[in-house]
Amino acid sequence: MADKPSDLVQGTLDMLILKTLALEPMHGYGIAVRLEQMSKGVFRLNAGSLFVALQRLQRAGLTKSEWKATENSRRAKYYVLTEQGRRRLNSETREWGRQVAAIARILEAS
Amino acid sequence: MSLLRSIAAGLQSLFRKEQVSSELDEELDGFLEMAAEEKMKRGMSRKDALRAVRLERGSLEVTKESLRSAGWESSVETLWHDVRFSARMMRKSPGFTTVVVITLALGIGANTAIFSVINSVLLRPLPYRESSRLIVLNETTPKVGDVSVSYQNFLDWRTASHTFSQMVAVASVDFNLAGVTQPENISGDAVSPNFLSMMGVRPILGRDFDASEEKAGTAPVVLLSYAL
Numbered sequence: 001m002a003d004k005p006s007d008l009v010q011g012t013l014d015m016l017i018l019k020t021l022a023l024e025p026m027h028g029y030g031i032a033v034r035l036e037q038m039s040k041g042v043f044r045l046n047a048g049s050l051f052v053a054l055q056r057l058q059r060a061g062l063t064k065s066e067w068k069a070t071e072n073s074r075r076a077k078y079y080v081l082t083e084q085g086r087r088r089l090n091s092e093t094r095e096w097g098r099q100v101a102a103i104a105r106i107l108e109a110s
Numbered sequence: 111m112s113l114l115r116s117i118a119a120g121l122q123s124l125f126r127k128e129q130v131s132s133e134l135d136e137e138l139d140g141f142l143e144m145a146a147e148e149k150m151k152r153g154m155s156r157k158d159a160l161r162a163v164r165l166e167r168g169s170l171e172v173t174k175e176s177l178r179s180a181g182w183e184s185s186v187e188t189l190w191h192d193v194r195f196s197a198r199m200m201r202k203s204p205g206f207t208t209v210v211v212i213t214l215a216l217g218i219g220a221n222t223a224i225f226s227v228i229n230s231v232l233l234r235p236l237p238y239r240e241s242s243r244l245i246v247l248n249e250t251t252p253k254v255g256d257v258s259v260s261y262q263n264f265l266d267w268r269t270a271s272h273t274f275s276q277m278v279a280v281a282s283v284d285f286n287l288a289g290v291t292q293p294e295n296i297s298g299d300a301v302s303p304n305f306l307s308m309m310g311v312r313p314i315l316g317r318d319f320d321a322s323e324e325k326a327g328t329a330p331v332v333l334l335s336y337a338l
Contacts, residue, residue, distance in 0.1 A: 028137060029144040032167075047141060047167040048176045055177055059116045074144070077137045 013053050014062075015096065016043070018081060018089040021063060027076035028054060054079060062088050120183035134177060138170045239310025245274070278302045296338065306333075 020026060020034045031054075032045040057063045062085035068078045081089070123130040142163055149159035164170070178184055200207040235241045248256040249263065259267075261279065268277045279302045287294040303319035312318065313333055323331050 027140070027144075029141045032141075032145075033148075044166065047138070047170060048173040051138070051141075051173055052176055052180050055180055059119050059181070061115050070144075072144075072147070074140060075136070076140045076144075077133070 012096070013045075013049060014057060015089065015092045017050075017053055017057060018062060018085055018092070021079055021081040022086065022089055025078045025080040027070065027078050029076075031079070057085070061085075116182065120181050120186075123178075123181060124183045124186060134174060138173060141167075142170055244309075247277075276304055276308045278305045278308055280305065 016035055017031055020031050020038075023034075026034065028047075028050060032047075032050055035043050035045060054063070054065075058065060058079070062082060063079045064082055065077050065079050067075055070076045142160065145163040145167065146156065146159040149162055150156055154162065236244065238244060247259065247267070249259050251257055258281070259279070264277070264279045271277065279300075281300045283298050283300045285296045285298055287296050301319075303321050303324050306312065306318050316333070319331055319333070322328065
């Protein structure tokens with residue numbers, strides 16, 4: 001299926017969620033929509049992988065959560081980046097940049 | 111501490127299962143509703159919208175299941191289920207259970223017994239000073255094999271050998287205990303004066319043998335053991 005959204009590179013989902021939350025606190029659906037928008041529809045998150053990742057991030061202390069009302073006055077669990085999460089996002093972003101540059105150098109070698 | 115947090119979160123889902131699970135239900139329902147609303151805005155019927163979300167995002171039941179099995183607490187729960195299941199099975203077939211329990215008991219008992227023998231005979235060092243350096247020397251003859259050492263040979267070994275820091279002669283001796291109601295034969299050992307000091311053992315009462323007492327003609331000296 002050509003129009004099927006791509007799978008994420010392994011291990012990058014956590015980083016992308018942290019990035020989304022760095023912009024503003026967000027509930028699960030919001031994160032999924034935001035990731036889809038920012039990737040221009042390339043990444044469409046499955047609910048399973050999204051919520052498992054959210055649980056993992058929270059247990060690692062990278063996010064916190066609280067119940068709040070949405071703009072449509074529905075109750076939703078909002079996830080907030082912690083200071084530790086912000087640091088992790090920075091270090092992972094740097095590492096990702098390093099790796100992408102390295103892979104690019106390899107692929108461009110002739 | 112992320113480890114502590116993970117433990118706390120796991121304990122919470124173990125012991126406040128209802129609350130954690132209803133919160134999870136609410137969160138996932140919210141997810142479904144919000145995604146469906148989006149589609150209904152674009153003119154889908156509610157039923158079609160819910161169906162489309164399930165197709166796109168995967169079933170929420172599966173999500174719940176994978177969330178439940180993602181934490182460490184799920185293995186505790188599985189273990190608990192297994193324990194209960196095996197207890198039920200054992201109650202169902204008491205004959206089999208009895209056989210298994212007896213087999214295990216005998217097996218463990220035999221193992222323990224054999225290990226205590228091996229431990230005291232092979233593993234635990236002798237309760238003497240530098241027991242790893244203690245060696246029993248014998249003379250051997252081609253026909254008989256190990257034979258006891260003659261006293262003259264012992265004296266030669268002791269003066270000529272530089273391999274051992276000390277050498278001690280031991281020979282079994284029988285005594286007759288008289289002067290009590292029933293005379294008794296007592297087995298003992300005749301030993302060189304440095305026998306006890308070499309082992310690092312000191313008599314509780316009285317004194318150790320003296321080097322001068324090794325010569326023939328001196329008065330016999332005896333040390334009594336608890337065995338008497």
